[in-house]
Amino acid sequence: MQAGLAMAAASCSRGRKRPNILFVMTDDHAVGHVGCYGNSLVRTPNMDRLAGEGVRFANSFVTNSLCAPGRATVLTGAYSHVHGILGNSEAKDAVERMNPAIATYPQLLQKAGYRTGIAGKWHLSHDPVGFDSWCVLPGQGLYFDPEFIDNGTRRKIPGYATDVTTDLALEFLKQKSDKPFCLVYQHKAPHRPFKPAPRHAKLYERVELPYPATFDDDYATRKVAREAEDMRFDVSLEGDYPELPKNLPAAEKKRWIYQRFVKDYYGAIAGVDENLGRVLGYLDEQKLTGDTLIIYTSDNGFFVGDHGWYDKRFMYEPSLRVPLIVRVPGAKARQVVNQMAMNIDIAPTILDYAGVEIPASMQGRSLRPVLEGGAPDDWRKSIxxxxxxxxxxxxxxxxxxxxxxxxxxxxxxxxxxxxxxxxxxxxxxxxxxxxxxxxxxxxxxxxxxxxxxxxxxxxxxxxxxxxxxxxxxxxxxxxxx
Ligand SMILES: [Ca+2]
The missing domain is CATH 3.30.1120.10 (Arylsulfatase, C-terminal domain)
Structure with a gap:
């Protein structure tokens, strides 16, 4: 396959052929919970395959660790104060309307002759724009038998959201066209409350998962962290588990909730990875692998028991960092890059590979020189x-x-x-x-x-x-x- 990738790169560099783009994003997938980032328990063979054939960023960060702002940042390559999505609540439209004057990468690719589509989670308060076809979950969406908004029409699709999202993605890929495609393939999973597919619900039943080093953090020297009780397993999540045994001592209760929480998280991630495998398999079958740039990331990081917490928001490492794996046709495989990447870089990177001019509103920088083995002297040293x-x-x-x-x-x-x-x-x-x-x-x-x-x-x-x-x-x- 590497020879095929190299030939594709050569044809791209001569400007004869523009690559297809597959942008894959999950929700709340923390960097410490991907196999290729050093976790031997979570099941992510297809993400690991991408890293093995491409580039894994060891230091990739978000601008604002929250769902809707992260999504708007990926689309626009800009910070929240520029694109206008500061927070998550649809109820506060006055402060959370995305600035329509700011271009998104799908809009620019569509104008440049790409066939564009999105399947899965969208999570912005306006309908998708810049897509030839779109089928997205309203808001957070449901894990089972979810309703989708299919090019403006609501319809319920039976099945498990991760599988259905992939069916929709494959439908888009199977449409015949002479144009290169850009598919935005975004999963609801593994957003909480995590609900694995039944086939993955008991993957970790007989295992006791390890606890993070900071699980019993006492928050000494950190006032805001100490006061953030809503973030704690032992304070906030009891109500999510009616089957939690009664009268457990506090430390045992916290551990019980953690085990259940992470097992469900890993089950949901297994579903995502298995479905990513379906898409990668389709690209292989159709001989599109050598013509397709693939990016895998998450909309934000997540505390998976770190500091005794769940959720994100804080600037601490588990929340600030995200996985970022890029498979570039023709690039050297199995690279690990230490330069600091950010989610503002994704849109400029995609446009760069597509040969589309990067607008001034995009505040990130194309990762292309880093991906292709260079390390520009003026690359960012801080975020x-x-x-x-x-x-x-x-x-x-x-x-x-x-x-x-x-x-x-x-x-x-x-x-x-x-x-x-x-x-x-x-x-x-x-x-x-x-x-x-x-x-x-x-x-x-x-x-x-x-x-x-x-x-x-x-x-x-x-x-x-x-x-x-x-x-x-x-x-x-x-x-x-
Ligand atoms: Ca999220």
Whole structure:
């Protein structure tokens, strides 16, 4: 197959043939829970195959760890403050309408003569645009017998969402056309509450899964984390499991919930991977493998018991990082890249390979030079993160809201807005609505981010440097005047 891939690349580089694009995205798939990222228990042979034949990014990050903002960022190559999707709730359209003036990569590919389609999860409040055909789940969608919006018409499709999404993707691929295709293939899974297909429901029945190193985090030195009770297994998830045995001691209850939670998560991931295998098999059969650029990622990271939590939102590593695997026709196989990639880079990368001009509104950078073995000297050495949920609550009520002891953020998990900068060695986070609260982590000495060093006298120089870098990045991305 490698010879075929190499020939395809040669023809692309001569401009004779544009590659097909297959963009695959899951929901809440954390980087530590993919086989090729070092997890031997989760079943992802097809994702691992892509990494074995392509490039795996060891350091890939999101701009805002939440579903709808992440999706809009992938489409536009821009930060939330540019595309307009700050948070998840459809109820707050006034602050969450995607800026229609910002181009998305499917719109640009469609204009450039690609046949474009999307199957599966969309999760934005407007209908898909830029697609010749679309069939998407409304909102989060259901795991079983889901309703889809099929080019504007609602219809229920019997079956398991991951299988149905793949059936729809294959239908699109099977349509005859002279045009290259761009298929956006986006799974609802493994979003919680995780529901594996019945065939995967008992995969881990007889196994006790290992606990993350930070499972019993005491949150010492981290005020906001300590207060984030909604994120904790032992506080918030009991109601999801009516079969949870009664009267378990607290530590046992937490472990019981964790086991069940992760087994269901892995079951849902097994379904995604198996279905990805169906699509890869189809491309092989049709001899399209050498003509198709494939990208696999997740809309955001996830705490899978890390810090005793589930969900995402915080700028901590399990939530900030995402898997990113790219199989480029003709590129050297089995590469692991350490350069920092971000979800703003996906749209420019796709356009670059398609030979379409990257608009100025896209704030990321094509990964093509990195994918093809180069490491440009001016590649980013730091990333900027900004989480916005609840910022509009504060904007409406002002700082006085925080002084009211009954005040609560209203969106799920009640995490306040924060922003930060991450370099190869450090992370600085500013919770600007939480009494100007800061956190500083030395990622080399403390990769689990357990010890907040902010304010310690020997950290003054690195803190000043990172504050300067944070301001520089905010200006660079137009998030500050
Ligand atoms: Ca998500």
């Amino acid at each position: 900027y993160y900004s989480y916005y949920e609840n910022s509009w609550v504060l904007a409406g009520k002002g700082k006085d809201a925080m002084a009211d002891p009954s005040f609560q953020y209203f969106t799920p998990h009640r995490i306040g807005p924060h922003r930060g900068v991450r370099t190869a060695s450090h992370k600085l986070i500013h919770y600007y609505a939480e009494g100007d609260y800061w956190e500083l982590f030395d990622l080399e000495k403390d990769p689990n981010e357990l010890r907040n060093l902010y304010g310690e006298p020997d950290q003054a120089a690195v803190t000043a440097e990172l504050k300067g870098e944070l301001q520089r990045l905010r200006r660079h991305y137009g998030d500050i005047a």
